Amino acid sequence: MGKLKTITRRGFLVGSAAIAGGAAFGVYNFKTPIKNPLLADLKNGEVALTPFIKITSDGVTLITPRADKGQGSYSMQMYLLAEELDVDPLTVQQTPGKPDAAYYNGVVIDEGAPGLGEIVGKLTGMQITGGSSTVPDMFVRLRYAGAVARETLKLAAANKFGADVASLKTENGSVVLADGRRVPYTELASAAASIEPVQDVTLRDEKQWRYLGKNMQRVDITPKSTGTEQYGIDKRMKGMLFATVRANPAMGAGVASYDASKAEQMLGVEKVVSIQSGVAVIATNTWLAFQAANAIDIVWNNGSFPSSSAEMWRVLEDHAKPEFQNVQRKSDGDVDVAFESGEVLEAEYRAPHLAHAPLEPMNAVVLVTDEAIDIWTGTQIPRFIEDHVAAATGRDKTEIRLHVEPMGGSFGRRLEDTYVLQAVEIAQAMKGTPVKMTWSREEDMAHDYPRPMALAKAKGKVSGKQIDALKLDLVSASLMGSQMGRLGLPAAGPDAMLTTGADDQPFAFNHYQVTGYKAPEMVPISSWRSVAASQNGFFHECFIDELVSQAGADPIAERIRLCNDEVSRKVLEEVAQISAWSGANPEQGRGRGVAFVRSFGVPVAEVIDVTMTDDGIRIDNVFVVADVGKVLDPINFEAQVYGAVIYGLGHAINSELTYENYKPQQTNYHTYQGMRLYQTPNIVVKGLENAEKIRGIGEPGLPPAAPALANAIFAATGKRMREMPFNKHIDFV
Amino acid sequence: MKLNINGEEREVEVPNEMPLLWVLRDELGLSGTKYGCGIAQCGACTVHLNGMAVRSCQIPVGAIGTSSVTTIEGIGTPDEPHPVQQAWIDDQVAQCGYCQSGQIMQAASMLKMNPNPSDEDIDKAMSGNLCRCGSYPRIREAIRRAVKNITEA
Ligand code: FES
Numbered sequence: 001m002g003k004l005k006t007i008t009r010r011g012f013l014v015g016s017a018a019i020a021g022g023a024a025f026g027v028y029n030f031k032t033p034i035k036n037p038l039l040a041d042l043k044n045g046e047v048a049l050t051p052f053i054k055i056t057s058d059g060v061t062l063i064t065p066r067a068d069k070g071q072g073s074y075s076m077q078m079y080l081l082a083e084e085l086d087v088d089p090l091t092v093q094q095t096p097g098k099p100d101a102a103y104y105n106g107v108v109i110d111e112g113a114p115g116l117g118e119i120v121g122k123l124t125g126m127q128i129t130g131g132s133s134t135v136p137d138m139f140v141r142l143r144y145a146g147a148v149a150r151e152t153l154k155l156a157a158a159n160k161f162g163a164d165v166a167s168l169k170t171e172n173g174s175v176v177l178a179d180g181r182r183v184p185y186t187e188l189a190s191a192a193a194s195i196e197p198v199q200d201v202t203l204r205d206e207k208q209w210r211y212l213g214k215n216m217q218r219v220d221i222t223p224k225s226t227g228t229e230q231y232g233i234d235k236r237m238k239g240m241l242f243a244t245v246r247a248n249p250a251m252g253a254g255v256a257s258y259d260a261s262k263a264e265q266m267l268g269v270e271k272v273v274s275i276q277s278g279v280a281v282i283a284t285n286t287w288l289a290f291q292a293a294n295a296i297d298i299v300w301n302n303g304s305f306p307s308s309s310a311e312m313w314r315v316l317e318d319h320a321k322p323e324f325q326n327v328q329r330k331s332d333g334d335v336d337v338a339f340e341s342g343e344v345l346e347a348e349y350r351a352p353h354l355a356h357a358p359l360e361p362m363n364a365v366v367l368v369t370d371e372a373i374d375i376w377t378g379t380q381i382p383r384f385i386e387d388h389v390a391a392a393t394g395r396d397k398t399e400i401r402l403h404v405e406p407m408g409g410s411f412g413r414r415l416e417d418t419y420v421l422q423a424v425e426i427a428q429a430m431k432g433t434p435v436k437m438t439w440s441r442e443e444d445m446a447h448d449y450p451r452p453m454a455l456a457k458a459k460g461k462v463s464g465k466q467i468d469a470l471k472l473d474l475v476s477a478s479l480m481g482s483q484m485g486r487l488g489l490p491a492a493g494p495d496a497m498l499t500t501g502a503d504d505q506p507f508a509f510n511h512y513q514v515t516g517y518k519a520p521e522m523v524p525i526s527s528w529r530s531v532a533a534s535q536n537g538f539f540h541e542c543f544i545d546e547l548v549s550q551a552g553a554d555p556i557a558e559r560i561r562l563c564n565d566e567v568s569r570k571v572l573e574e575v576a577q578i579s580a581w582s583g584a585n586p587e588q589g590r591g592r593g594v595a596f597v598r599s600f601g602v603p604v605a606e607v608i609d610v611t612m613t614d615d616g617i618r619i620d621n622v623f624v625v626a627d628v629g630k631v632l633d634p635i636n637f638e639a640q641v642y643g644a645v646i647y648g649l650g651h652a653i654n655s656e657l658t659y660e661n662y663k664p665q666q667t668n669y670h671t672y673q674g675m676r677l678y679q680t681p682n683i684v685v686k687g688l689e690n691a692e693k694i695r696g697i698g699e700p701g702l703p704p705a706a707p708a709l710a711n712a713i714f715a716a717t718g719k720r721m722r723e724m725p726f727n728k729h730i731d732f733v
Numbered sequence: 734m735k736l737n738i739n740g741e742e743r744e745v746e747v748p749n750e751m752p753l754l755w756v757l758r759d760e761l762g763l764s765g766t767k768y769g770c771g772i773a774q775c776g777a778c779t780v781h782l783n784g785m786a787v788r789s790c791q792i793p794v795g796a797i798g799t800s801s802v803t804t805i806e807g808i809g810t811p812d813e814p815h816p817v818q819q820a821w822i823d824d825q826v827a828q829c830g831y832c833q834s835g836q837i838m839q840a841a842s843m844l845k846m847n848p849n850p851s852d853e854d855i856d857k858a859m860s861g862n863l864c865r866c867g868s869y870p871r872i873r874e875a876i877r878r879a880v881k882n883i884t885e886a
């Protein structure tokens with residue numbers, strides 16, 4: 001680990017402010033050289049200061065601006081604050097707070113434009129949850145906020161009791177005086193708000209950590225185990241009506257005509273509303289709304305992109321040409337010269353469109369009044385929603401109030417917000433009445449903003465028992481172009497996502513070239529758990545395996561030989577260790593495969609064991625080693641790796657979206673299965689802590705899963721899996 | 734019509750063919766039971782009908798009659814969790830948690846009928862319940878823990 005202790009004011013300033021009945025501690029809004037004129041007549045400090053901690057006579061509230069989609073980020077943010085503040089995360093209050101620019105994410109943008117994140121993030125106030133960035137972004141910031149609050153409370157206590165600050169301790173929400181008397185923070189809050197906050201604090205050494213580094217009890221575990229967690233879809237308000245929509249699956253193309261005469265007569269239907277993307281029904285309950293929506297005859301406009309997957313594949317094939325070259329960050333040696341002699345191995349790989357399909361269908365509750373538009377929903381992009389709703393309705397941004405609700409999964413799905421905009425359109429037709437809009441699962445599957453389909457043409461050569469040359473040409477539509485375009489942040493220049501996961505790996509081949517080719521946007525696409533590394537890691541690692549076996553080398557030993565990064569090498573060595581690796585073929589009918597992908601800065605190696613049974617391939621074991629610099633919460637670290645491996649394997653085995661007439665043919669979970677419990681292998685997870693920087697683990701466990709499985713299947717059967725999902729080519733148990 | 738839900742008589746006025754799931758959620762405000770697919774593919778809507786796990790999205794409310802319906806809210810509470818819920822808490826199963834009401838109801842009904850299930854029994858009973866977050870390894874652990882909790886109790 002680096003010297004994190006010494007970092008105190010890294011581009012942020014923590015301060016305090018008086019609020020009704022107490023104090024708030026957190027980050028000041030933009031520190032412009034010119035004094036912000038607004039600050040002059042501020043009465044309530046909350047506007048100038050975006051708090052992470054609020055203390056009033058009623059209690060302590062911790063504010064956790066990064067969204068929790070199930071990955072446990074609320075808990076992590078609370079424990080980071082609590083570690084320095086000395087409170088019990090299980091007994092204090094928690095809230096995601098109001099969307100605010102001061103909650104900018106300085107890490108997520110770094111992945112696309114290294115080094116620029118901190119600046120760009122601040123400028124755009126890009127409050128995004130994603131890219132496994134919560135821990136790296138918040139690790140110092142929140143502990144620092146906690147420490148400033150604690151030291152300021154101690155100073156307030158010292159003043160009040162005429163004590164020496166050095167004689168004071170803090171414990172479980174109280175300052176403890178030298179004589180043992182305990183003064184609760186709640187009693188010191190007002191006094192603390194009226195003094196200059198103590199800025200020069202030293203973060204505690206990790207040896208003193210009470211919570212971090214040990215298994216944490218998730219703050220939401222009891223509600224989530226008793227049916228009492230209130231998700232967005234569970235929101236209820238007095239007088240609320242229930243709605244659903246049917247929108248054109250050819251996203252953006254809208255409606256040619258519709259006939260709702262039957263639906264309008266149906267029981268419970270209050271109103272049929274025409275919205276930009278389709279038609280909505282408002283009714284007295286969700287089921288009645290579903291029934292009526294299905295009874296509407298709709299003629300859709302044709303989309304502006306190819307209508308079928310077959311045509312889309314042809315578009316990709318047509319774009320693997322020099323004139324469509326978009327990005328090339330890796331070009332070592334000279335692959336063309338290398339391929340002039342000797343035997344050249346060639347292969348083509350494919351990855352399909354994939355839906356995120358979180359279990360909670362998209363939904364939002366909206367109340368439109370003269371005063372404001374209130375929105376309750378689960379999202380990863382709160383500030384963008386406020387902007388988009390303001391633009392769509394012509395209302396002032398201050399009148400858009402977003403309340404972020406607990407989420408039933410996301411996997412990147414909630415980086416998009418059309419469902420929210422639809423709900424706003426509907427609620428505008430019912431001014432004064434709260435309306436809950438819920439998508440049916442079918443609507444959800446048809447409008448998912450999937451992972452892009454991608455094509456890889458691979459060429460390679462071995463020399464003796466070693467890999468000598470590797471060339472990958474990767475073709476897909478630009479994910480950043482599609483996604484950032486909708487966020488109003490047009491991505492100019494090359495799109496690194498075309499090659500990420502394949503050209504940023506810690507391997508040194510003599511001749512090594514990775515090129516990204518950009519196809520036009522077809523289906524609108526977005527970030528799917530682990531983003532580009534999920535397909536590019538698959539291409540890269542499977543083709544390496546092909547070369548390794550042609551060379552007759554050992555898959556782990558050859559990767560270690562080629563590895564040019566110490567931390568990654570140790571990950572490979574460790575996975576060999578914990579899987580008792582002795583080669584790819586343990587015995588007849590069984591196979592072992594390995595894959596390694598570094599994504600979001602986290603090197604991860606996985607070894608998978610499979611057995612060929614009469615009913616098909618059974619996945620027996622998965623051994624995972626990952627290095628995130630510091631494992632802050634071992635029990636959740638393991639859960640996130642389980643989840644990423646299972647998500648990666650499930651989709652690789654049996655999931656794809658195939659389009660026909662602009663519409664995905666997969667309409668529900670019967671044709672989009674993912675992994676089920678009976679297919680779930682034994683998974684062994686080990687975290688290493690050699691990396692210099694601390695990283696998140698929500699995504700990096702995913703990319704090696706599919707290639708490790710493909711390589712294991714090859715070891716067991718001699719068949720190469722060059723196209724996902726693999727069940728197109730082999731049966732699974 | 735009258736329904737017996739979590740030991741209480743409730744009265745609703747809805748069409749006979751309306752699925753129990755939506756009656757619970759939208760008419761009675763029992764939102765612990767979740768909608769995931771509506772076609773018996775995910776198990777998020779699992780409740781007990783006379784003690785048996787069923788998919789409430791598939792049960793027309795008119796067919797229930799005097800049968801007793803138990804939802805996740807009816808088996809335990811945050812202060813007094815059911816042994817299966819306690820095991821879920823202890824093993825920290827939930828990630829997003831959206832599937833977990835259904836998982837817990839399914840597991841509780843399995844354990845009632847089969848207090849000492851084999852790995853295969855667990856695979857069979859639990860594989861209709863989808864978890865998109867991949868909490869399956871923890872679900873297995875929690876079921877084993879619940880078996881222990883219940884037999885030792
Ligand atoms: S909602 Fe009933 S099984 Fe999915």
Ligand code: FES
Nearest residue numbers: 829830832864866
């Ligand atoms: S915990 Fe998220 S779907 Fe199961």
